Amino acid sequence: MMATIKIPYAKGFMEANIPDGQLLAVLQSKAHAYRPSAGEEELVQQALEEPIASLRLRELAKGKRKIVIIASDHTRPVPSKIIAPLMLREIRAGNPDAEITFLIATGFHRATSKAELIEKFGEEIVNTEQIVMHDCLDLKNMVNIGVLPSGGQIVINKLAMEADLLVSEGFIEPHFFAGFSGGRKSVLPGIVSEVTVLANHCAKFIASDKARAGILEGNPLHVDMLYAAQQAKLAFIVNVAIDAEKKIIRAFAGDPVAAHAEGCAFVGELASVQAVPADIVITSNGGYPLDQNLYQAVKGMSAAEATVRQGGVIIICAACNDGHGGEAFYNWFTEASGRPEKVMEKIMRIESDRTIADQWEAQILARIQLKAQVIVVTDQCDPALVENMNMKVAATLTEAVRMAQGIVGEQATFTVVPDGVSVIVRD
Template structure:
């Protein structure tokens, strides 16, 4: 039996030995650590990379903004945020602190989700604000991205005396890795800025792939945005399969992030195994709440599946499709290939909402059959989006064998967002 994260539980799947060619798992899944999660975070904050300590930075400030991730990211803020707040107020008890939720292009995080993320005490006592990327009154223009797009960012972050961010680092399907500079772009950027950065040309770039930041044009824009925003300090963590902290990196937004990416790359790299059928997931809650996010786990399967193969994607998608533009653009298209061809012709300054996710899903659907496994989502919605649906894994595997044959080779990626599939 193989355990696959699904929503807040685990599915146990079985594949016969004659078909199972390999299981691709990040070494972060069972990485052993010494000390508590709090100890790991405090150790990082005591050993900053490339910057002054947090305490030195806050010492003479009247106000500051702490950027944090939204409800779609498993950042353990119930651990990290209290540590940050305690350290800050120990040195500067009167400082005015605003916690800014980096929603990017997502919907606002609601109160229940905030409590789940931070804990009730912080939600009731702290000033927490959602970034709204379409609210022009809350944005300010701070320059022009290397890609040519206007860089509009949240005023609160730009105008504060000190800007820091917390987050986590995981492989990212077109930015290389999450964390660091992503707190700014897309985190607190305008919708138009995000769309310029996520243009079809960049998404199609060979370097805009999982685990790649060198020569990645999307990463280059993000670094520029972090510099212009004067992001002074980050605390980024790396987590295991149980969402527990296994390492932390604090300090300069570029250097600390690079150190975290280097650490994670050693753990998350797995060697490609060619297969006819690849089973993947989005690592369970909170990343498997919708189809939009589930595309990430599909890209791991895409990297090791033979063209014309079958990708079985196990994701709850209990929150539906995850984006109106994402859903309707796909549903109203003639098919994935036609849609992909059309998107690739869209200029940088004409990017539409969710185009990047549409583009990547269309790329995958043009080359593979995708079977979504969920009993928490509307089956017709999935079918309308040019995918197949199964209520359970057994039915999905049977359908995959019908397509590729009973002797088809199968690879399983229990957590598709946790691995970097290498060709070498």
């Protein structure tokens, strides 16, 4: 007998058949089966009306002239079409004359295109509201506000610091080195300079055993991020939890620390799964928009890393229609002839104050490759890009399964993690 597995890919799915006797487990977040208590808009509205450890946003907005809303970029499936209009209505209920600006938290990513903004917010907001794109390299629009606990400089977008009220929207999911997304991450790395991102994403921090999905306590990256958000005076957040369909299942609004902590507890409970070690692990980045490039695909791979046997194979379905996602990230492997041990050795010699762009992503990918062979399933990316980074490429999931069995044997065992970014795989 064969089991048919269905893996998110781009805006659809890929399928393959696995022998029943060789399929050990399918690890999925309980969020995908969670039944929300209300509709999406109602959930967000309820959160805004009953904020956690905070006054309502409309009260905070009173008397504030410049209000900045930090919003996620095109790489995050934040349902801003629902969240943003409700936040705008709430702010204007308390202050109809406020000058509101959306600041897109690109972090270290490329700028979000107008088409992507429209898909994210809808045409009305894009055409009628003030939207500014953060650029981590544009130092003339930055200001230095202090020093991180790690010693790095906090250089942040001026718009945020000139705001009379700084708020953010986002979503909470497991994050492969920051513990969870959302909350403080809107500030660091969202709207800070390259200098600040590099200091926070140093090799020593990434190598920490606390820098893993689902871990906040003792996570050195989280400590820095939290401090930066506090120094930036982030006053209020609206964060949501979503299911596999990218639909809102809970909303958390209010104090940036307390609301985020409550959201992380909820997501952590739903997302935690027990590792089931296997020779071959099949996963994804949950499809669009997180599977647009190889850089982001490392997140899904890290979930598979937690349950693949040493010397096994990780298969990740990721469209990667946007290519490698970062020239510096790509070059780490091309300059090392694709050898992960060489990449890792070079990165671990770099001092914390000498961090190089995208070395953290290369460090994690090298760590994964030192444990398992990676096969990327894509029919939308140049195969040479994948192969130059020491990974194999297949056009279909069925082809990838055959390739993997060719590496570890026909009787190899399988664990499937359909959406790698939605789970916390615990030992």
